[in-house]
Amino acid sequence: MPHKIIVERNTLRFAAAHFTTFAGQCEPLHGHNYDVTVEVEGELTEDSWVVDFSELKSMTRALCQELDHKFILQRESRALQIDEGKSNWKVRFQERGWVFPKSDVVALPIDNSTAERLAEWFAGRLREELASRGATNVSSIAVGVEEMPGQSGWWRDAAGG
Numbered sequence: 001m002p003h004k005i006i007v008e009r010n011t012l013r014f015a016a017a018h019f020t021t022f023a024g025q026c027e028p029l030h031g032h033n034y035d036v037t038v039e040v041e042g043e044l045t046e047d048s049w050v051v052d053f054s055e056l057k058s059m060t061r062a063l064c065q066e067l068d069h070k071f072i073l074q075r076e077s078r079a080l081q082i083d084e085g086k087s088n089w090k091v092r093f094q095e096r097g098w099v100f101p102k103s104d105v106v107a108l109p110i111d112n113s114t115a116e117r118l119a120e121w122f123a124g125r126l127r128e129e130l131a132s133r134g135a136t137n138v139s140s141i142a143v144g145v146e147e148m149p150g151q152s153g154w155w156r157d158a159a160g161g
């Protein structure tokens, strides 16, 4: 059984706008104060830790900052018509259309901006970052993204799978 560490809340949060699409509908534009929880499992290093808490927090905080005060655009949406202009993103859903200045948008390679997909995006980026730092002891990363108290989406990324 590997050891596990958890970092959560405090500075691991971001405020962002989004809308999801579902069942042929599109939510109105709205925002959340998101809270992020990260669980990392693995064997202990020679320092008897899985990952340095402060390193894991700073990696997660950097990702939160990419999203903070932005509109989260689901770049791979199958329901939205998305055009990347020179300085704006143009987004259409049936009769409705939005134009967002690029500086206000973070375009993510996800098909919908659900908490589940955001959690998956965080986990993928954290896995890359941990790998680049040589953290070969890490066996699994789980991320929870809470849209509001008591409502969160999770993704668990196991090593090699």
Ligand SMILES: [Zn+2]
Pocket (backbone or CB within 6 Å): 018, 019, 020, 030, 031, 032, 147
């Ligand atoms: Zn929402």
